[in-house]
Amino acid sequence: MSKTKTIFDELKAVVVMKLLNTPIAQRLIEEKAAQKISKSQEDQPTKPIAQLHKATGQLTFSDTKKPLHNIGLELWDRDIGTPNDYLAKGITDQNGRFEIYYDPEKAGFKDAPDLELRVIDNRITFNSNNQPVYSNRIAYIIKGGDNVTEKVYDFGTLTVPYWQYNPESPFARIQLPNPEETPDDYAVGRKFQAYEAANTLTPIKAKHIIANTLNPNEPSITQIQADYPPNLTRELEKEIPGYTRSDEYFVLRILNGMNPCLLKRNKSNPNQFKVTFNWDNYEKDNEHDLNNVEAFFELKEGKLLPTAIVIQSRYPDSIAPHSPLKDPVTYTPNDGEKWLQAKRIFRTNSLFTGEVIEHYAKAHVQMEQYAVAVFRNLRKNPIRLMLSPHLKSIININRRGDDLLVEPKIGLFVTNGPLTYPGFLQMCKEVVATYDWKGWKPRQPLCEAHAYAKIANLYWQILTEYVDTFFQKYQQEIVQEWIEIRRLSDDLVEHSMAYQPIQGIMANTDSDYEWYDRNELDKPDLPRPTINGQVKVLRPITVSDSPSVADIDNLKELCRYVIFHTTLWHTWVNDSQTDEGGELAYNSLALRNGSFGSENDPAIAPDIIEATNQLYIFSVLNGIKYGLILKNEDDDVPEELRTNLARYKQQFSDLGYEVGNIRTLINI
Template sequence: MTSFLQRIITGEVSLEEYSDTEKERLLYKLLSDLPSSSILKIKQFIKGSNHDTITKSQRAFGKIVHRDSLIPIPNLSLELWDRDPFGGKDYLGSTETDESGNFEILYDPKLAGFGDLPDLQLKIFDPPQTVYIDGKKSQVRNLIEVKNGSDNVIGDYDFGVVQILYYEYDSEYKLFPYSLPDSIRHDFTPEAEVITTKSVAKYGLVMDALIQRNRRNPNEPSYDEIQKSFPETLTLILEKERPGYTRSDEFFGEKMLNGFNPVIFKKDKNNPSLYTTAFNGDKFTLTGKIDLPNYKVKFELKDGKLLPIEITLQFREDNCLQPNSPLKAPQTYTPADGKKWLQAKRVVRATHLGVLGEVKGHLAQCHFNMEQYAIAFFRNIRKNPIRGFLYPHIKEVVHINKFGRKILMDPKEGFFAKLEPMLINPDMLQWVRTSMGTYDWTDWQPRKPLSENHTFAKLGNLYWDILTTHVDSFFATHQEEIVNNWSEILNFSNELVQNSVPYLPLSLEQVDDGDQWYDLNEIEHSSNPRQEINGELKAVRPITASAQPTEQEIANLKQVCKYVIYQCTFWHSWIHNEHNPEFGELKYGDLLTNGSMGDEDDESVLPGRQTASIILAVSHMLTNFKYGYILKNEDGDVPPDLIELIQSKKAEFEQLGFDLTNLRSRLNS
């Protein structure tokens, strides 16, 4: 607020010396700096009336509900205005919807102006969000919708039942919770949207040029030309510095432990000193575009390094695309097998990175797992302090999923539509569903370090400790208000569970081979009961079952907060930071076909030039998105306490090789 404006409000400066026209001009000039209450005060002073003489003799009332279900929406902020000709408006009053979605605003019709009957307009807002800009605390509000009432209203006015699209569940997506695009009621941060659009446009043009060239001549461009059309990535750089290193057993084990899709290992049932990881593709329907062989890799710890010692591959019989098709005899390879060993490692990388990592680690665990929390959060939590606490991290999940759905998966315009039939197997979304069936917040925490070189696990635990301190501190300060608004948490919990996918002990690519997990921290292991709804045992457990929380239910909410923030920030940061370093080189991590077992110069096992062009383009366009970091705090909404806690551990992060400037503040890419 300007100092001149403050002097007007306090009465230090009189408006009597101004003509009516000058008063109006002055008022319009200063409107943008004023809250509604101050606008009303100045307006009454200009008109020569006293604020105390306002008689709220009329009322506007109604009810606000979800359009999809007619469920009431409580705690929405409302303002009542008089619509004037030529765009002018007069503020009349404000309120919030109650627990039943009902509202009532008392107002003085004289505020519409002398000789003017009010033409009513209802503005519906989300609750204000606290931001810090240049160290100054302020609040911003998001306008959800504007509903016009009747003109020249006399007496009380009933807006009736106002149905709004407000984070509705998309009925076309039956597999898992997905927000109806038109019901997303806040905008993607403008700067973030611009950067995303530029990245997509930049690499989309490169991709289109490569595809068009290939359509003119199926033998062009060469795979080397495709590779050189995109920025050089880590494996290419390392190969120049240390030829052969990125294909070594040491690098293979390091990336399985700390790479793009870090593995949670099992212990070999026959030799517990060995560690294993496996993939089973028997239940998938294939397109014939790529191979999806079963694999099992055994590792040993030697001098602190995790080294592969055995790989078993099993392919389907030729031209067998349906689930549970006949299989060829399994083939086992060891380092003594020379070229075949290198080929076997490449086959594992192709599935581990391009299929398992992208679909399960990225799409399922990050994007769609968090969307179910985001939808229930936006639909139910407005007044509880948890709103402002989680909002900076969860605010753009639904936006980026909507964006990806359009850019990547649209059946006509999406990039994957250029690959006919679709590159990834048709069961991709079903796979996401089964993966989500194994996810839950209960008793979850980062995996224990397997060895001294397990930097991903060490970093995850360091960050989890920070979140524990952050969440405990927030609850200590705000617990009374959290408890007073617990009805929102109850509604959030009920809706989260109700829309959860069914619980599954194993996702589509998993089989029980008798090996045991080396650590259960990130694996379902809780004895807490699940809820059954309409005959389905739900994957996500309830946070609370009561209107007044127990100590355990408050602890549950703390755990949910840590779980959501961790997935939206650290896990998603890791996925993005490590994506291109591994997946950005065709010969290192491209998807494979025609039996897969070939040398890197054997083009017959590559899935095609158009596929290669799309893979690299999508990888770069979606991971070179540089906006939304905790320490930069571009939007000013990351809590200062969290930033301070993270900065206090900077030396420990650096010692583990993690650059904190790359820690994202939310899931938005």
């Protein structure tokens, strides 16, 4: 890439952000958001049925050929050069079939209608009386016959590309024929916040990239750091110099940081614990170091104390999985500067693993499979009211994340991290192939300082109360429309990954250590379904068109699981990114040139472009705060969840957490 093109691209990005953040641009965005809204009429044909014409047919999903059930339809007359004429509306039945009676005279005087069938999607909000309000929008348009005069017109069997699965993805994700068009757009308010955040930060990054293009030694890491907003560690260092590099802070971030680590306990000594990051399974890149690390701890008088860090490095040319390794070296708190450097190396492992597994794979990729299945199948069942506010927009942010974070050669996790793209993808597949809702609940607290575990359990209690209350309120309708839950379950299971036991980065290969808590880990003793000879990772909610007591309990469990991960879990990992990675001297996604060295040594730190990209992306991802449960900006969060959550505000505050920060959904 030429220097001129690089400079032009960065300046163009700045100008675009400035323009998008103007009032006129915001008005255009609002107008565009309204363009796809259906203009359907509420009136139905008033003539006797015998005098009406009828349109019939069947809709199926284009990818599975299964019936597209319970979806709204509108029948229109197409007119060239004049507004189209609305004729009538209908809905498909459980088999995707429809019959729509219409008055052909509505097409106009002596104008036989040119039929057009519109597939209508809708979104639900709640008014001030907590009653649902439906907003229709066009999902797909099907052209029928011209100048139709017959009494019954049969559209035949039609395939609709509605929330279709991507057969090329190793995960259960949506297929987007046009990557710029998704079936569920961001809220307008969320777009404005994104433009505002980028409007502030894009010029900073552009300045750095342009300066570096003109002079490869500029700007310095120190200057880059100073240009971005201060993060948690920089602010703490102003108040208490040296605290963020202390052993106390090190433990607190392991327990409660962006990557709240799940520790292993020594089988023969229950007061000894460790955290391990082992990369032997994965291909390394040429630019960054990749170190296997183990941090050891002792629980003493109720406090978790670090006792040692063991580091085993690859040789510079050890790129392939299971390459030869150097001898492991142990560092302790008595090793002074080397101990500080060992902790920094451990932090980079924790940050990279947190971003790839806990953030990207566990929240974004895993939850997309639930979003696709929910929006494909839930229309009449009230469970839609519960789940859709938490699953909307994930398609959009995941599509953007594909480019920004994981695209080969340009995504942040690939360019700044230590793995090649194949190694990165392998790690994601290994972990997603173990994630399931069945039997999951949050880990128990390990010690008094384990704030994350306490907060997670309190939130799980709230979700349990909320789900139980919701099911009591809507029990009859949930059972009545159970066929949608059956099809939701079938889609989830059939399109989930093939199950494989925990391996790679998440495996426990120790003979003398075991997980201190298995609540969040796979339950291999619970049976899994086999489809076409392949054992699936997701277990079914139900296999019946009529629910049993166990089926209802399964559905409750799945709802808690989805809401937990799209709200508190994603909030926790996303909003802590700048806490962990907003100071380059404290942490980064990888280190270079042997990893050991002073925090002030630029040869150890990320290079100049990596440095500004890390601070830019983390700041943007943390800066957009639209879509909070208690604010309910989109008016679609059920009142029961909001009131129940607000009732526990003080208990969260006592644990050092502001409940108003919990996001409703994954929209960033």
